[in-house]
Amino acid sequence: MSTAGQVIRCKAAVAWESGKPLSIEDVEVAPPKVHEVRIKVVAAGVCHTDWEYLYEAEKGMKFRPFPLVLGHEGAGIVESVGPEVTTFSPGDKVIPLFLPQCGECERCESAKTNHCRKNWANTQVGVLADGTSRISYQGQQVYQFLGVSAFSQYTVVPHTSLAKIRSDAPLDKVFLLGCGVSTGYGAAVNTAKVEKNSTCAVFGLGAVGLAAVMGCQVAGAKRIIGVDINPDKFAKAAVFGATECVNPKDHTMPIQEVLVKMTDGGVDYAVECVGSPSIMTAAFESTKDSCGSCVIAGWTETGVMNVKVEKILMGRTLRGTYFGGWKSVEDVPKLVNDYMKQKLKLDEFITHSLPLDQINVAFDLLRTGKSIRTVISL
Structure with missing residues (x-):
């Protein structure tokens, strides 16, 4: 030029x-x-x-x-x-x-x-x-x-x-x-490796969270629960595959206890997309005690997450993800192709x-x- x-x-x-x-x-x-x-x-x-x-x-x-x-x-x-x-x-x-x-x-x-x-x-x-x-x-x-x-x-x-x-x-x-869509989508399909017919919870329904919801749906999850304090986002979450949504403000007990009760023991996979240490803890504790998996996708560089050792010892897995686990230069063009083929919203x-x-x-x-x-x- x-x-x-x-x-x-x-x-x-x-x-x-x-x-x-x-x-x-x-x-x-x-x-x-x-x-x-x-x-x-x-x-x-x-x-x-x-x-x-x-x-x-x-x-x-x-x-x-x-x-x-x-x-x-x-x-x-x-x-x-x-x-x-x-x-x-x-x-x-x-x-x-x-x-x-x-x-x-x-x-x-x-x-x-x-x-x-x-x-x-x-x-x-x-x-x-x-x-x-x-x-x-x-x-x-x-x-x-x-x-x-x-x-x-x-x-x-x-x-x-x-x-x-x-x-x-x-x-x-x-x-x-x-950034946003790759991070949330990859958190579900790459890092969590959500399985077919599983139960999932996604904390935070911004762009990253909605992309995680989409990833859970693509992976074949049968139940996808969106969690957010803004109910205006619930309709949008349904578009991406959420089967139901929960507002923590509507409950007196901690949201993790609500989810454990709703799912008779906890979700198989939880993805945290807010970047709040307290919400990270809630997401982790919302998973099944024997084999639940929680992925942290929300970003904070200085926060400290509180995790009870027993929650890990009983069999839960806690993982972080950065850019959804994608190899950036080689995978982003593939995601563009998926969008062009209408495989990705x-x-x-x-x-x-x-x-x-x-x-x-x-x-x-x-x-x-x-x-x-x-x-x-x-």
């Missing part, structure tokens, strides 16, 4: 400090360096992790430096590639990834994990391999959230943190596979569509529980 090798001036939603709304600024995005790719972001999703870092960083997230551009769930088109990049070309449709897959390390070669750590330490603090960001504002470095920064019209990511997808995929739908997650300059409205919709996913058009 004509912009290859040049600095691109574009709009981005910049977080200047914790607790303050995002500000739309004219930023500069430098050309990609070795092993990097610059992409034009077409669509991005507002994820709870973005909101939590901006407004509750001290409670559930480790500190990352400001100013930064949030957004880690997006899709776009390759604008240019840096030196030694051979797997991407200008014009390719892509999904940036906060979880890399280098394909060469011990973890990438293992079938037991998807936790590649290529450039991990740097991207976690908002910079790329050389210790700097490619985004700046009037000469000041602007950090890239999880190495992505999807709330910028252009961004630069490592080539190991990018999935190339089919050319006919609608970017304003498949962006969901960059995506459209139903999107409740609102807004331009970049209304991104703070999208954050409010998320905070008040009025949205599942808002697509931001860049």
